[in-house]
Structures are given as structure tokens and as C-alpha cells.
């Protein structure tokens with residue numbers, strides 16, 4: 001994973017609550033066996049009309065939302081299926097951070113493992129962000145704050161290990177493999193031998 | 195040691211490296227379930243890094259999501275939805291061969307939905323940690339196992355190290371008091387619970403379902419309840435193992451035998467939460483108040499008794515959900531015209547579910563214009579159902595009897611509803627488009643699904659259950 005330290009972008013808003021991973025990438029596209037190129041399928045059934053043209057009612061199709069890397073989404077974003085295709089699709093689409101008052105557990109976990117910042121802010125701050133689409137934000141991973149256009153700061157907290165991995169581009173599988181001895185000891189103690 | 199909950203006992207027994215402020219715990223995984231959709235990228239990662247599986251003996255793989263539910267043609271060709279689906283299945287077959295994983299594939303008498311076959315084989319056991327790249331892994335919690343869904347990156351972690359990096363979740367006790375009324379089942383109960391606590395009511399928590407109404411449930415019913423824990427946002431759902439659990443497991447192919455069985459039993463009896471153990475949160479539910487319950491919106495938290503008026507939308511997206519469903523505030527769901535009925539999925543595709551649906555359908559015909567699909571959860575369920583003649587009841591009623599798989603629960607395999615069609619479904623997700631683009635899903639019990647197929651409208655199964663009770 002490449003280190004992620006700071007993200008600077010305008011925000012786009014998807015205010016709906018409970019945007020599930022089936023909406024982020026519909027199940028019929030999950031027959032893929034790779035993780036690449038899923039951006040064109042991101043929000044597919046919301047983003048396109050039946051004839052394949054862009055749906056003008058989809059907020060991220062608005063001209064001012066194009067190219068935004070920070071998504072402010074309604075509460076409980078990423079609920080439902082555990083498919084990691086959801087963060088893969090969002091990243092490939094160009095989203096690098098999701099800000100929300102509450103993010104579903106499995107999605108948040110999957111997102112952070114792929115360098116997609118899944119960040120929870122307070123309800124009041126969330127409401128304010130939802131009401132102010134298109135503002136320029138900087139997200140500072142090291143300092144754990146979001147810088148607002150007026151220079152004000154909104155603090156957030158990342159799970160310390162996830163933050164460490166983001167900042168240093170740590171490969172979590174590599175980290176686990178370093179504990180092979182402890183795993184062997186555990187297996188010996190519990191009679192777990194292959 | 196002080197009093198501990200069931201969850202804490204399982205957690206403590208699997209900690210390889212304890213968590214600290216800076217690092218999550220390293221947690222050992224006893225059983226890793228695998229299917230074709232969420233595993234190919236993980237196998238590729240291992241291959242690229244030149245890694246092997248640490249414990250292929252602790253993996254159980256099957257084909258369920260992308261598989262057709264119509265039988266192979268006379269040429270032996272299976273009717274896959276498309277070439278990608280076929281390629282995905284082939285990929286798991288070759289990955290399992292290359293890495294030495296036991297695959298319950300097309301030629302296996304045990305193939306089926308991953309969360310149905312794990313318990314059936316006795317691979318799912320009390321006190322275990324069980325993971326799968328699939329959110330409904332929570333199903334296995336019915337046995338008092340800590341079972342949860344993971345992403346594909348983590349599937350790779352477990353493959354290579356048999357471990358996961360985890361922060362300890364919080365606990366939520368849901369006490370279910372009283373007794374479920376006649377004709378009201380486990381599916382009604384769990385829909386009711388999610389309706390009460392909300393789709394994010396369990397976020398960050400492991401739920402333990404407790405109380406007399408839970409203890410009274412069969413294993414199949416407990417699986418239905420735990421299956422949908424994720425629909426309340428919970429990491430996992432658990433039920434303490436008891437005599438019902440042990441009786442169900444005894445003699446299953448992968449369950450311990452002989453002296454090992456006695457030793458396991460002694461261990462398993464220590465698992466239930468200690469008296470006075472503390473939970474981070476507690477909720478009480480009165481089982482006596484649960485009625486046949488259905489969903490009216492586009493997530494499982496939008497659930498009400500079918501005879502209760504649909505609540506008014508409180509915001510723009512609830513309005514959008516009601517519009518999508520054509521649900522009308524103030525009107526009950528009961529009586530809504532139905533196009534398709536689906537009985538299946540890891541929530542409700544076990545033998546007891548099929549019996550429940552067949553009990554309603556026996557000697558009757560489904561309404562004109564309704565299409566009904568019955569998809570058993572596994573080859574074992576299919577065999578047992580056919581031995582009892584349930585398939586004949588379904589076929590005589592006008593339903594289609596299919597080959598096991600996920601089918602219309604996720605609509606990846608070509609089994610799907612058309613835009614605008616209303617589906618009464620025994621599955622677990624009523625998200626927009628889950629059963630086909632534009633399809634409208636109403637979640638319900640097998641009995642309600644069958645009654646609705648007969649009436650051509652959402653119907654109360656208790657009107658048809660007179661003979662079944664006898």
C-alpha cells in the first residue's frame with residue numbers, strides 16, 4: 001500500500017443514509033476475479049439511466065461534483081455486504097476519502113486496508129459538511145484533523161494501527177507474517193497442529 | 195477470573211497476541227469458509243507473494259453464488275448466466291486444486307450455500323472462531339461460535355497466517371422474553387428486532403441473543419436469527435450452546451466422535467455467559483408481541499407487522515424508499531399484489547423452512563401470474579426434501595424446484611426479478627436492485643412467502659395454517 005498522509009479536494013455530497021455496498025457496486029458485477037477497473041461500475045444503477053447515459057439526478061454526475069476526491073455521505077455508509085469490491089470501486093472512481101457520522105464496520109475496515117480514508121466525524125460536524133457541498137478540505141492523517149476553508153480544524157480519530165499503516169504504507173499481511181513464531185506457539189499450546 | 199460473557203470467553207481463547215493501544219489483537223481463526231466471489235483476488239495475492247496456505251485443513255470451500263440453479267443440460271453444460279460467472283467458478287476449482295483446499299464443488303454430495311453446509315457437516319462448532327469473506331457468516335453464531343464476515347484482503351491474511359488483526363468489539367445483549375405466538379417464527383422475530391433497533395443498532399457490537407424465547411428455538415431457527423445480525427450492523431450474533439445445540443451436532447461428519455465428543459461437550463458446557471456478566475448494552479424484546487413481519491422499504495430496518503400501517507416518511511430518503519417500493523404511508527403491506535415469490539437463501543433454505551412453506555402450499559395452487567422459486571440451501575437439504583416429497587408439493591402448487599445455491603438472494607446467477615416486480619422473499623436484504631435492477635423486495639418468513647404466493651398478495655400465513663398445526 002502507498003502511504004496516505006494528506007488529501008486535499010473539494011467535497012461531493014451523497015446525503016442518503018444507509019448507502020449499502022450493493023448500491024456502491026451491484027452484485028451482478030461481482031463475477032470479476034480481479035480488483036482492477038471497477039470504477040466504471042461504481043454506483044452503476046444510480047449513476048446511469050437505462051440507456052446507459054448519465055443520470056442527471058445522481059449527485060456525483062453534477063458538474064461541480066466531478067473530480068471531487070472527498071465524499072461526504074449520509075449516516076451508516078457502506079452497510080450490508082462485506083464485498084471489498086466497494087472500496088476498490090470507489091478508489092478507482094477517484095474517491096480517496098469518505099466522511100460520515102457513522103460508517104459500517106466491515107466497509108470501514110476494508111476501506112482503510114486499501115488506503116481509502118473512512119473517517120467518522122461528530123453528528124454536528126457531519127450535518128454541517130452535508131449542508132456545504134463543494135468546499136475545499138484538507139485531511140491530515142498524521143494530525144488527525146480536517147482543515148476547513150476558513151482555516152478551522154475538525155478533529156477525528158483513526159484506529160491507531162490503521163493510521164500507522166496509512167502513514168507508513170505498512171503491509172498488514174507482512175506485519176502478521178512477522179508474528180509467525182507467536183502463531184506457532186499458540187498452535188502448540190492449543191493442540192492446533194496441522 | 196471475573197465473570198465473562200460467551201463472547202469474551204471465545205475471544206480470550208483465541209488471542210495469539212493481545213491488543214495494545216497501538217496495535218490490534220492477533221486473533222486465531224479455527225474455520226475459514228470460502229466461496230467463489232470473494233476469494234480469487236486473495237489467492238492471486240498469495241501466488242504473487244509466493245505464500246502457501248497455513249492451514250488448508252481448516253478451510254472449507256464451496257460454490258454457491260454464481261452457480262446456476264437449473265440443472266446441467268444433456269450435454270453436461272451448466273447454464274451459467276455469463277462467461278464471467280463460469281470463469282469465476284472454474285477459478286475457485288483451480289485455486290483449490292493448486293493450494294490443496296477441500297472443495298465441495300459440483301461433484302460433491304455436500305455442495306450448497308456456505309452458511310448452510312458448514313453447520314450441516316458439523317464443521318461449525320461451539321466456541322470456535324469462524325470467518326468467511328461474506329457478511330452472513332454471522333449465521334454460525336447460532337452454535338455459540340464467534341463468526342463474522344471479512345473482506346478479501348483479510349481472506350488473504352487468514353489464508354497465509356490463520357490469523358486476523360482485530361480490535362475487540364463491544365457486546366450487546368438482546369433478551370427475548372416470553373414466547374412467540376403460534377404461526378409466528380424466527381424470521382418474524384429477527385425482522386421485528388431489526389425494526390426495533392435499526393440497521394445500525396448493532397454497529398461495533400457482537401450481539402448475544404438470550405432469554406426464554408431464544409432457548410425455545412430449534413437450531414435452524416437460531417441460524418435464521420443469527421444470520422441477520424449483520425442487517426442490524428452487528429459484527430456477529432451469538433446464542434449460547436445448550437442441549438439443543440449438542441443434540442443437533444452429535445454424529446455429524448466433522449463433529450468430534452467418541453472420547454473427543456465427551457471432551458468437547460465438557461468444554462462447550464463452560465461457554466455460556468457467567469451469571470452477572472456485564473454487556474456494554476442491553477435491549478429487551480417481548481416475543482409475545484411479534485406478529486408476521488415484513489419489510490416495506492429498502493433496508494431490513496424498515497420492517498413492521500404486515501397488518502400495521504406503513505409509517506410516514508420522516509425524510510427525503512425514506513420518501514424515496516417508499517416511492518421505490520410503491521409502499522403507501524398509512525396502508526398496511528398485507529394485501530399488496532405480488533409478482534414473484536422466492537423461498538431460499540442462507541436465512542431460510544433449510545429443511546425446516548421448506549417444510550414450513552410446503553405446509554402452507556400442500557394441496558393448493560399458487561395464484562395465476564405469480565412465479566415462485568424454491569431453492570434448497572444444499573444438496574443435503576434437497577435430498578431430504580425430496581425424500582419427504584416436499585418437491586412434489588412445490589411442483590404441484592405451481593412453483594419451480596431448483597438446484598441449491600444463493601439464487602435470487604443476490605441475483606448474480608441469472609435468477610432475478612424484472613424491473614418493478616414485487617418479490618416476497620425469504621432472504622435477508624431488500625436493498626434497491628438486490629434481486630434485479632428495479633426489483634422491489636419484501637422480506638418475509640417462508641410461511642408468509644408461501645401464503646402470499648397462494649393469495650397473489652401479501653398474506654397472513656395463519657389463515658392457511660390450520661391443517662399444519664394438526
Ligand code: SF4
Nearest residue numbers: 330539540600603604
Ligand atoms: S444466500 Fe444470499 S446472503 Fe446467503 S451467502 Fe448467498 S448471497 Fe449471501
